[in-house]
Amino acid sequence: MKNPFENAMTQLDKVAKIKNFDDEFIKKLRQPNRDIRIFIPVKMDNGSVKIFEGYRVEYNNALGPYKGGIRYHPEIEINEVKALAFWMTLKCAVAGISMGGGKGGITVSPKDLSKGELERLSRGWVRGLADVLGPYKDVPAPDVNTTPEIMAWMADEFAKQSGYKEQGATLAPYQISLKHSNSEDKEWLKNFGAGFTGKPIEKGGSEGRGSATGLGGFYVFNSLRTYMNLPEKCNIVVQGFGNVGNNAAKTFTEHGHKIIAISDSKGGIYNADGLDIEKLTEHKKNTGFLSGFMNSKNITNRELLELSCDLLIPAAFENVITDKNAGNIRARAIMELANGPIAPEADEILFKKGIPVVPDILANSGGVTVSYFEWEQNLKNEHWSEKEVFAKLHSMIEDAAKKILQKSKESKTSLRMGAFILALERIQAKTISF
Numbered sequence: 001m002k003n004p005f006e007n008a009m010t011q012l013d014k015v016a017k018i019k020n021f022d023d024e025f026i027k028k029l030r031q032p033n034r035d036i037r038i039f040i041p042v043k044m045d046n047g048s049v050k051i052f053e054g055y056r057v058e059y060n061n062a063l064g065p066y067k068g069g070i071r072y073h074p075e076i077e078i079n080e081v082k083a084l085a086f087w088m089t090l091k092c093a094v095a096g097i098s099m100g101g102g103k104g105g106i107t108v109s110p111k112d113l114s115k116g117e118l119e120r121l122s123r124g125w126v127r128g129l130a131d132v133l134g135p136y137k138d139v140p141a142p143d144v145n146t147t148p149e150i151m152a153w154m155a156d157e158f159a160k161q162s163g164y165k166e167q168g169a170t171l172a173p174y175q176i177s178l179k180h181s182n183s184e185d186k187e188w189l190k191n192f193g194a195g196f197t198g199k200p201i202e203k204g205g206s207e208g209r210g211s212a213t214g215l216g217g218f219y220v221f222n223s224l225r226t227y228m229n230l231p232e233k234c235n236i237v238v239q240g241f242g243n244v245g246n247n248a249a250k251t252f253t254e255h256g257h258k259i260i261a262i263s264d265s266k267g268g269i270y271n272a273d274g275l276d277i278e279k280l281t282e283h284k285k286n287t288g289f290l291s292g293f294m295n296s297k298n299i300t301n302r303e304l305l306e307l308s309c310d311l312l313i314p315a316a317f318e319n320v321i322t323d324k325n326a327g328n329i330r331a332r333a334i335m336e337l338a339n340g341p342i343a344p345e346a347d348e349i350l351f352k353k354g355i356p357v358v359p360d361i362l363a364n365s366g367g368v369t370v371s372y373f374e375w376e377q378n379l380k381n382e383h384w385s386e387k388e389v390f391a392k393l394h395s396m397i398e399d400a401a402k403k404i405l406q407k408s409k410e411s412k413t414s415l416r417m418g419a420f421i422l423a424l425e426r427i428q429a430k431t432i433s434f
């Protein structure tokens with residue numbers, strides 16, 4: 001199996017064959033602008049010092065400051081981060097936001113750390129990279145295994161590294177209504193808080209950020225349901241029960257669709273009559289497992305992906321549908337809420353089988369779009385209501401979906417290639433000649 005970056009470059013080669021982009025532009029896009037590796041010393045609770053490896057890939061900033069999440073995972077390595085940073089570049093372009101693409105990570109199993117160790121590690125990542133971060137340079141956000149609390153630690157550390165404390169100011173708690181916040185809060189938000197998105201609301205986070213990726217996926221689904229030839233109410237299978245999978249499952253069930261199977265890293269469960277996602281969330285909270293949930297049958301992640309359903313939503317990891325299992329997929333359509341879940345060879349197989357795939361760079365762009373809103377609110381010292389955030393998100397997603405569909409029809413190609421064409425045209429237009 002190819003690594004995610006090789007997959008991403010195969011996709012780039014493919015679009016370059018479909019559409020006549022400038023050769024030098026495509027050549028430049030085969031490498032990130034910067035690819036940084038750091039070593040982070042962390043004092044462990046037992047007094048020893050452990051060194052962790054961290055990354056930040058700043059892929060492309062033709063459209064604006066680098067933007068992209070930070071992933072904590074024991075198996076993360078540079079090629080995965082590079083691929084994710086490349087896809088972020090395209091995703092921001094597709095979403096129509098003035099930001100470039102980046103991604104970061106730490107090779108760590110966060111479940112093995114105490115809260116104190118996790119905080120020291122997260123602050124260490126920022127210390128190692130403070131020179132290249134900032135609201136107008138590079139704006140990280142949460143991804144797999146990183147949370148709003150981690151973003152708050154990071155923003156705080158970034159302010160300290162930038163000398164904020166030395167100026168004598170104290171970090172006053174941010175008030176939900178900025179009318180009541182003091183000038184120090186406003187200054188902190190503009191200069192440092194805006195450098196990280198996905199923060200808790202009381203630290204300047206945006207309303208609606210937590211559910212944005214899942215909700216955005218639902219808006220995309222509505223825009224493309226007719227194209228996918230799906231019924232009004234669908235039977236849906238979701239892989240992943242984290243931020244994205246859980247929120248997507250909740251949103252779809254709230255709108256009358258049925259989630260017939262769902263999984264996490266330990267395995268999945270199935271009920272043809274539909275799962276109660278609220279109760280399942282409670283069950284997982286209490287037991288730590290999805291298995292054992294009322295009226296459901298345990299299944300493996302492999303079985304889950306091959307279930308017959310209207311819509312399959314991979315919302316966990318990359319490379320889960322490859323040439324090994326693509327032929328067995330029985331979903332009528334697939335929507336990628338995870339990044340890179342379908343390998344390019346599998347894409348070809350699915351295309352030939354007539355299974356439409358809504359690509360990640362459109363399907364999960366709700367998260368980065370609301371992250372962009374958070375950045376904008378922080379810079380302007382504003383705080384928008386959830387209603388306002390979702391209305392803006394809805395209209396941007398509908399617009400992106402419409403344009404991508406049009407591009408894919410014009411070039412008689414897949415939605416993924418349509419999305420790549422739209423993104424690359426926008427990036428090329430802002431790329432200075434070298």
Ligand code: NAD
Binds near residue numbers: 301317
């Ligand atoms: P998360 O850490 O909150 O959840 C990940 C989920 O995947 C967990 O339920 C975990 O148990 C499950 N999982 C892990 N390994 C698995 C495996 N081998 N098989 C099945 N399930 C497995 O992460 P998240 O934020 O929900 O991100 C999920 C995906 O969505 C990632 O690809 C991420 O890059 C992408 N994404 C996230 C956001 C966001 O806003 N959080 C935005 C865009 C894209």
